[in-house]
Amino acid sequence: MNTKKKSPIEYVRVLVLAVLGLCMLFPFVWMLATSFKQGVDVYNLSIIPAHPTFGNYLRLLKSSEFPWWFANSFFVGMAVTVSVLFFDSLVGFTLCKYEFRGKQLIFLLIMSTMMVPTEMLVIPWYVMSNQLNWLDSYWGIMFPGLMSGFGTFLMRQFFTGVPNDLLDAGRIDGLNEFYIWSRIAIPLVKPALAALAIFSFIGNWNAFMWPLIVSNKIRMYTLPVGLSFFNGEFQSQWEMVMTGASVATIPVFIVFTIFQRQIIQGIALTGVKG
Template structure:
């Protein structure tokens, strides 16, 4: 690593720091609020008067928080793995194969993004109800197993993969499936990492569909669980509990992000074009 300290870099640091102060402020306020007692909370001040963990204690002692955590984790992991595999495979096929109907299929998949989820909730519920998927993991997961968003992302990135290296692999007698996995996939590692982060997050924070499709307390995901405490007619909104739960919800996200953002950077090394 060659380090060059220039005035230009220093200014960029300054601008970035100013940016993060503004961007992180509401987030830090949330964490601060989670450390307040309820009376302290209603002071609406930034810093807590004294550290009070009652929101966290309530979260762990009185709610099914750990179970919701597990549910969200299972759902997010399975859906993310499914999306990485299917979206990259479909995106690769759409970008690198020429066949009748390619355009039509791409438009079809893309157009599914144009119908708001809010409208699909009822048909999905009817389907789940007929198939006995209500209140199951599969019920929560099935609509998101291959997001059109991910297919589109992978198609855009797969298009950048040079045809030469794919053809070279073919001449070497590699199978098509293997070419996709061994040759094309490493080329778009940064995009896969980005897709993984975004899919994981989207499912970790998904609310409307999980709330409709789950019935028992055991099957709730984190956002559904948190929303139980956030309605004005629910008798005693415990804001400190909500803030505590939301803070705890972000932690695994940060870990997932840290893992995959390293992959994004490592992508350079793998494509063999390190500067």
């Protein structure tokens, strides 16, 4: 039995971390509490609502296009995440395990896309979307994120830890290259896939600028864009803004709760991959 006493500095660390944790949690608690307030109670500094009500949530679902915005964000987030996992892992595997002319140049070009600010790409994206009639469509919202330079780099680094002898054994058994990638290599990099999936889904769930530019119809808005219009739609009724934001956090909370072990493992392994 370990009877070693903690030093005072360790108690101080725990106290500081606890205070910082409460500071980070407070805005979320305030948002959730405000969603149950009504009228002038919104401007009351008390966290506990004086007259709690679920009417804000009913109004949110019945008096706005919120269900459409929620569905749009969920569909776009899931579709882009699946695409990123497929293409980034496939390209990362190819750049890691195969030798061909121009390999390093291709990898360098993919990495260079991470250095270009999104704001510089908005105009060419919009021009292309307009010419191809992708405005006000799911494809128009999704296409910039269907593959990412970060995901390709991440998967390539993780595939370096997959033994080449294991892949060669599959080839000796007569397996084709796609089967080797999907059935042998992919199961060995599941933590990286989990981390990449979470980063991709949350990034697209919270995306604002590009969906705002490419969508003109209200029913094509994603959640962040739709929430930005709540002030005009409900005449600055902050309880509705907080209600919408509270509902918008549910999918992210569920995903993190289910996959928190894979997320932590993937982030930890990302830090040690060279």
